Amino acid sequence: MNTIYRNRFKAHLLLPVIAVLCIGWAGSWDELKSEAGTVTSVKAAFRQEKHLKILAKPLVSEGVFYYQAPRSLRWEYTRPVPSILLMHDGSVQRYVKTASGLEMERSAGLDAMQVVLDEITRWLQGRFDESEMFAAQLEGAGHIVLTPREAAFKAIIERIEINLAEQVGVIQDVVIFESPDAYTRMLFSDTDLNTTIDESIFREVP
């Protein structure tokens, strides 16, 4: 696996997390595309539960995310390890809290995050069925199953299940299955759609 491919591959590990940003409730792909197209911004809190066979109770992370169409994202963990991922105006930056405060990390994989933004843009338009990374199935009302198209990616993520809430544009939860013994559940709350988000949110860290 060459370096470029490996970096793109690593960047795609974030895809399932970001895949949940902004999807409308829908009963068909056409409805989904129509409803998702009306969403221009999202702000929500999230709770991330990591389930592993060896764990008696899941590892819990919490945070908040912001999205502004067409290509701005802030994905922020507040606990247990505070960190902020910013994607805005063609740049990608990650900050992680250290003993001396928030420090910017420079790793090769971050450059490849632009690829992730392309996927996000596609999803925001409800075009799941056009994704290069995932084959999408709409199963029943508001239940989407994403399956990686590439075998190498499938070895890392078996599938992603998304349950949409009743309210258009709001996600109830997402489950990312890595293996029979490992999955991540993300639950969303306090979702605000189409509100004005100051641009500094996507450029600056506190």
Added chain:
Amino acid sequence: MIHLSRLILLLICLPLACSHLPDIQPTPSTSASPGDCPVSMFPHGDWQLLHAIEATGPGGGKQTLLGLSQISSHARSAHCVMMTLEGMVLFQADFDDGALTVHRAVAPFDRPGMAEGIVDDLSMMFFEPGRPHLQAGRLPNGMRVCRYPLPDGGTQDIATENETHWVIHRYDRRHRLIRTVRPISDQGWSEHGMPRQVILEAHGLAGYRLRMSLVEAEPLTRQPKLKKG
């Protein structure tokens, strides 16, 4: 006139020729008693530990990962999981007193020797040496030290000033320093007596540095405190 290539070769070989273990001055009180060798820096009993691991590579690039470890000092076994901050599992393996089973290894953790290296680093940080010490005494800087043989022909020194100031040095069979582990004392200690932050440095051309910040420490059995050395 010395040819340039010979000069370079000489410079490369010089450190090898000069490598030697630090001298240990024997002291009457630290002659050979196992009790004189503190092991309080190693967790005793069964624990689940969650660390934020800031890894710095040879080129200076940094990446922070989550490291989950379930360790048993009695069985000298460990289950370790390395995850991205987003929770994606990159590496998962069992280590049971020498036997390594890798359950999952995603790039770059799938490189040859990477799994063994992780287990070696974990063992150095979490398990007291498996063999009796060969030498005990004081280093030239005055720290108490115990020197242990390693199965691969290397050597491990555990040097202590007191219960909170210690350093572990590991040397290869040619006596070159290859690893250093030490706590960052100004970051304090957990309620279980574990350092809140530990730094592991791998020395050499492909060296790296792991700054491990303790997020959670949970006893898996009734072993609430570290054994005092």
